[in-house]
Amino acid sequence: MPLHRNSQSAAVAVKRRLAADVDFIALVELREDIFFMHTTLAGKRIVVGVTGSIAAFKVAGWVSNLAKEEARVAVMMTDSACRFVAPLTFAALSGERVHTSLFTQEGADVISHIQLAREADLVVIAPATAHTIARLAHGLADDLLSCTVLATRAKVLVCPAMNSQMYSHPAVQENIEKLKGYGCQVLTPESGRMACREEGPGRLPEWEQAREVMLQILAVPDLTGEKILITAGPTREPLDPARFLSNRSSGKMGYALARTAKRRGAEVILISGPTKLACPPGVSCVQVETAREMEEAVLEHCHQASVVIKAAAVSDFRPAMHFAEKVKKEQAELQLTLEQTTDILKELGRRKKKAGFLLVGFAAESQNHTAEGAKKLKNKNLDLIAINDIGSAHTGFEADTNQVTLLDKNGSSPLPLVSKEQTADLIWDHVVRMLEKKDKE
Numbered sequence: 001m002p003l004h005r006n007s008q009s010a011a012v013a014v015k016r017r018l019a020a021d022v023d024f025i026a027l028v029e030l031r032e033d034i035f036f037m038h039t040t041l042a043g044k045r046i047v048v049g050v051t052g053s054i055a056a057f058k059v060a061g062w063v064s065n066l067a068k069e070e071a072r073v074a075v076m077m078t079d080s081a082c083r084f085v086a087p088l089t090f091a092a093l094s095g096e097r098v099h100t101s102l103f104t105q106e107g108a109d110v111i112s113h114i115q116l117a118r119e120a121d122l123v124v125i126a127p128a129t130a131h132t133i134a135r136l137a138h139g140l141a142d143d144l145l146s147c148t149v150l151a152t153r154a155k156v157l158v159c160p161a162m163n164s165q166m167y168s169h170p171a172v173q174e175n176i177e178k179l180k181g182y183g184c185q186v187l188t189p190e191s192g193r194m195a196c197r198e199e200g201p202g203r204l205p206e207w208e209q210a211r212e213v214m215l216q217i218l219a220v221p222d223l224t225g226e227k228i229l230i231t232a233g234p235t236r237e238p239l240d241p242a243r244f245l246s247n248r249s250s251g252k253m254g255y256a257l258a259r260t261a262k263r264r265g266a267e268v269i270l271i272s273g274p275t276k277l278a279c280p281p282g283v284s285c286v287q288v289e290t291a292r293e294m295e296e297a298v299l300e301h302c303h304q305a306s307v308v309i310k311a312a313a314v315s316d317f318r319p320a321m322h323f324a325e326k327v328k329k330e331q332a333e334l335q336l337t338l339e340q341t342t343d344i345l346k347e348l349g350r351r352k353k354k355a356g357f358l359l360v361g362f363a364a365e366s367q368n369h370t371a372e373g374a375k376k377l378k379n380k381n382l383d384l385i386a387i388n389d390i391g392s393a394h395t396g397f398e399a400d401t402n403q404v405t406l407l408d409k410n411g412s413s414p415l416p417l418v419s420k421e422q423t424a425d426l427i428w429d430h431v432v433r434m435l436e437k438k439d440k441e
């Protein structure tokens, strides 16, 4: 939630309320007068436990990325892990000494596993072998990694990686279930071709997926219990089998909203037009192509939602005629007749009272931003509108950053130029406050 500078103490109070036992919220200063809470890896103490899997080399990349994002990374390795990757690699990438032994020669006041367990904001076991999973599931404590996992009160993320036959063995599956029962999070391995030349589940996921799950674990879950429907991307209105009418929407804003809402604990359905983006982990994605398909999907799912955000750039027009065969050059005289598509946002505005959801729209404007946004807020019966300036290279379509003005019945608040992910977090801060108010009414 955006907090004014003169209410820094309020910020601290909110921070305490939301994260009673762990200091994992980054209170980011965005502008002189605005603070907000943004989930980030920067400054977090991430303890990475590497075990003896062929995928250990991949985790060297994870450690490098964690360090780039300014996390404070400590690496501990099992004896087997040291046969796959030298501790020196992890030391160079993390910038810290690597922990390989339970019994160290350090001073009596430093007991490595207790210190690592206490410092950790998050313990990540990656790759996690079948052997280590079994030891953790049975509470064994015969090395540094297992002692640290037993001693920590931080969240633990276990990332299995092994041959697919090993992974599907009932003993391994039972041990994974046991770990879940103890409160560990488990990163589901990917399916695909493995180093042993077999195909199936057991591959360690890529960094982007692991990062997202780490951020989900570290986030403040202030959207827990909310069911959020988000639309994203453009639509394509076909003219013939080769051509369509579309727009420049990349889907980045809608996907950032879905990713951050999921991180903050919401159940998220993302209805997306064609984009190059991958469905964020844990989000239910529905892929559509045309405005008509978007309309059908939105109207089917909106009744279960407590919040609906329409970030998609739905085509306002479609070709009135669809040619079954490709239109030939010789038909150059062809006049293209367009017809209007359904105004989905307006239709949602009509339904929202009965269905009980909060309705948020986006407006892409190049001039008279606030006046145009205010018109749309009223005409479409919205609770909140995010007005996008599409006139600058740093905002709107395709850009990685955005600058929006939020407008509701209480007035407008211009947000600073930040990443689309930070913009999404600021929008959620605003929505959380609106939901709190709605609960009190």
Ligand SMILES: Cc1cc2nc3c(=O)[nH]c(=O)nc-3n(C[C@H](O)[C@H](O)[C@H](O)COP(=O)(O)O)c2cc1C
Binding pocket: 050, 051, 052, 053, 054, 055, 078, 079, 080, 081, 128, 129, 130, 131, 132, 133, 161, 162, 163, 166
């Ligand atoms: C070349 C090779 C690759 C291996 N890859 C894996 C693997 O991906 N996953 C796994 O669970 N075990 C794998 N193992 C077996 C483990 O290294 C073995 O179970 C070891 O005891 C694990 O010890 P740790 O869990 O203490 O690190 C592999 C063994 C070899 C020789």
